[in-house]
Amino acid sequence: MRRIIGLSAFFSIALLTVLGVWFFSEHQQKDLAQDKQDGLQAHMDQVFADDVSYTVRMFMDKMEDQLIRWAESATQEDNLSNLQEEIHDHPHFHGFAVVHDNGETTKVGKVTENPVERLTKEKKEGVYISEPYVENGTQKLLMGTKDDQAWCIGEMDLSFVSSFVKDLAVITGENGQFFLGASNMAVDFDAQEAEAPYVKTSIPDLDWDVFVHSEPTKELDTPFKQGEVVVRIKDGADAKALAEAHQAALLHEEGNDCLFRDSSRSTDQLVSEFAADPGVIFAEPNYSVEKQTSFHKKRSHPALENKPSLFEPQQQEGKAPNDELYDPYQWNLEQITIEEGWQITSGNAEIPIAIIDSGVDPEHVDLEDKITGGYNAFEDNGNYYDEHGHGTHVAGVAAAITNNVEGIAGVSWENPILAVKALDANAEGNSFSIAEAIRWSVDNGARVINMSLGDSHDSEVMRDAVRYAYEQDVVLIAASGNEAVETPMYPAAYPEVFTVAALDPEGQRAAFSNxxxxVDVSAPGEHIPSTYIGNEYVAMSGTSMASPHVAGLAGLILSINPGLSNEEVYDIMRNSCDDIGNSGFDAYTGHGVINVTRAINMAGGE
Known part of the structure; x- marks a missing residue:
């Protein structure tokens, strides 16, 4: 009996030891995983803070350029009558005033009283700004410049900056007071006491600070649209009869692919019931798909030490486009060695690039003349207007109008854009909408398709659409994803698709990049300046931004050699890269960072 008790005690102790080791190991792994997630979230917050800083700098520089041009006009003509139309066309300025040394003041539009007294800070030599202030519920700022005779002052509306930072950041002025950004962070916010988990960055020339603290991204309860099922029916089957038989609404029908909905049943039930129907080839959930925009912290890397720094003006040599934000902001185009390539080809109007995304702003000055067609995959019509901004940004990277003095330069100057809306106002879509967008793009002449979107679930309907495009010799480009994981994202992981990872300004893999x-190649993906809804320009980060660099390159390659197959284009882009990671191909940067000039030369037979 003692032996039995002794053995029992021994096994009890052993079991407790094993359980203790298991408990500690499992919880240690969970803690490590949580620490990794928290670290990535902090990186993302830091990158978004830098994006905000970058965007505010671009905005203020554009306003400064406008003010100086207007000041010269007012001085030359000694009146402001011609500026009324300018103010109407530039809504960020509410008004303009000329204040002479004797106090005589002439105004156009609305300018606050005693504006000269408010200009207390020199932004740079000859340009002064006020502290931000609120008037009639609107956040404003004065900017002025002075010649020998008078002050020329503009009153600016800062609503755009506030709308861009939304609920993710706070911007404080030189005195540390909250004045722009997230209302939920404004309560009891003290810039002097703000510390972790806030990240902070400064806005040069303004002495403003940006504070960011976002909540971790929550996993979706279900990775698909509840109550919806994607069904492929057999030839001869009647979709409407199928809907009636299964008591479900037929939302959309395209060929043999149908989308049904019944909110009273679970998705699993719908899939099971439709799959059992003899008229059905397959049934699957309508998987969710979303944009691939993210944020992360910069790190140094010696491999590209001669590439431009994000916050230092670039010194350009040779011919460069005259777009106002190209120098000093578009460091990304220098990183992909593009200027010499532009001397060979700047694109071809016969090689359209489809941007499958949240749509494109059809009225943006840097895009409107490039858009030759569009489609809304949700509504099955031509309403491709971008309600989010992601698609407009992606389109600008690939193919903004270039050398037009305005805004930015695109990778391709001449290739037209097909604006295809398959993500909604939250930049979210589904496998059915993406599949419809791909098929429409192919049927309407796209030679290149960019997809800065994805999800970890393989969808039969989306996979078949990708195969359809590939078989029509269309070049398919997709973002690798922004979760810093090896988990495949679709459509990027399909073998027919050319996958793009993201780099930071120093040429190192972005920490968020899958x-x-x-992964085939890498391209710039942090702090990328581009077009935005409302005729604006902002900086964004993510593999979403890396992908359209490559789509633009594919457009240039086909422009110089339209007879190339999609696989030949893929080979040229891989073989022309600058190797920046481990020697040769690696899973983090693929074959390296794209080299536009070398790729164009290879496409031309050199």
Whole structure:
């Protein structure tokens, strides 16, 4: 009996030891995973803070350029009558005033009283700004410049900056007071006491600070649209009869692919019931798909030490486009060695690039003349207007109008854009909308398709649409994803798709960029300046921004050699890269960073 008790005690102790080791190991792994997630979230917050700083700098520089031009006009003509139309066309300025040394003041539009007294800070030599202030519920700022005779002052509306930072950041002025950004962070916010988990960055020339603290991204309860099922029916089957038989609404029908909905049943029930129907080939959930925009912290890397720094003006040599934000802001185009390539080809109007995304702003000055067609995959019509901004930004990177003095330069100057809306106002879509967008793009002449979107669930209907495009010799480009994982994202992981990872300004893999053997190449993906809804320009980060650099390159390659197959284009882009990671191919940067000039030369037979 003692032996039995002794053995029982021994096994009890052993079991407790094993359980203790298991408990500690499991919880240690969970803690490590949580620490990794928290670290990535902090990186993302830091990158978004830098994006905000970058965007505010671009905005203020554009306003400064406008003010100086207007000041010269007012001085030359000694009146402001011609500026009324300018103010109407530039809504960020509420008004303009000329204040002479004797106190005589002439105004156009609305300018606050005693504006000269408010200009207390020199932004740079000859340009002064006020502290931000609120008037009639609107956040404003004065900017002025002075010649020998008078002050020329503009009153600016800062609503655009506030709308861009939304609920993710706070911007404080030189005195540390909250004045722009997230209302939920404004309560009891003290810039002097703000510390972790806030990240902070400064806005040069303004002495403003940006504070960011976002909540971790929550996983969706279900990775698909509840109550919806994607069904492929057999030839001869009647979709309406199928809907009636299964008591479900037929939302959309395209060929043999149908989308049904019944909110009273679970998705699993719908899939099971439709899959059992003899008239059905397959049934699957309508998987969610979203944009691939993210944020992360910069790190140094010696491999590209001669590339431009994000916050230092670039010194350009040779011919460069005259777009106002190209120098000093578009460091990304220098990183992909593009200027010499532009001397060979700037694109071809016969090689359209489809941007499958949240739509494109059809009225943006840097895009409107490039858009030759569009489609809304949700409504099955031509209403492709962008309600989010993501698609407009992606389109600008690939193919903004270039050398037009305005805004930014696109990778391709001449290739037209097909604006295809498959993500909604939250930049979210589904596998059915993406599949419809791909098929429409192919049927309407796209030679290149960019997809800065994805999800970790493989969808039969989306996979078949990708195969359809590939078989029509269309070049398919997709973002690798922004979760810093090896988990495949679709459509990027399909073998027919060319996958793009993201780099930071120093040429190192962005910390958020997904990796794996399916990654083909890398391109700039942090703090990328581009077009935005409302005729604006902002900086964004993510593999979403890396992908359109490559789509633009594919457009240039086909422009110089339209007879190339999609696989030949893929080979040229891989083989022309600058190797920046481990020697040769690696899962983090693929074959390296794209080299536009070398790729164009290879396409031309050199």
């Amino acid at each position: 990796f794996g053997t399916h």
